[in-house]
Amino acid sequence: MEKLIIEGERPLKGEVKISGSKNAALPIMAATLLTDEPCVLRNVPQLRDTKTMIALLESLG
Numbered sequence: 001m002e003k004l005i006i007e008g009e010r011p012l013k014g015e016v017k018i019s020g021s022k023n024a025a026l027p028i029m030a031a032t033l034l035t036d037e038p039c040v041l042r043n044v045p046q047l048r049d050t051k052t053m054i055a056l057l058e059s060l061g
Contacts, residue, residue: 019043019045020042020043020044020045021045022045022047022049022050025041025044025045025050025053026049026050026053028041029041029044029050029053029054029057030053032057033057033060
């Protein structure tokens with residue numbers, strides 16, 4: 001397992017926004033075809049693969 005060792009005089013503070021996973025988002029997006037209900041997906045990464053999937057799903061209705 002990887003780890004970060006941070007050395008310094010002051011403690012770290014702040015926030016980091018973690019992007020969603022493309023490898024999780026694509027199958028979830030495909031699974032939306034299995035329902036007639038509206039689906040809302042959040043935290044989907046803005047990548048070429050996910051944009052292509054969105055275009056594909058929109059073309060299917």
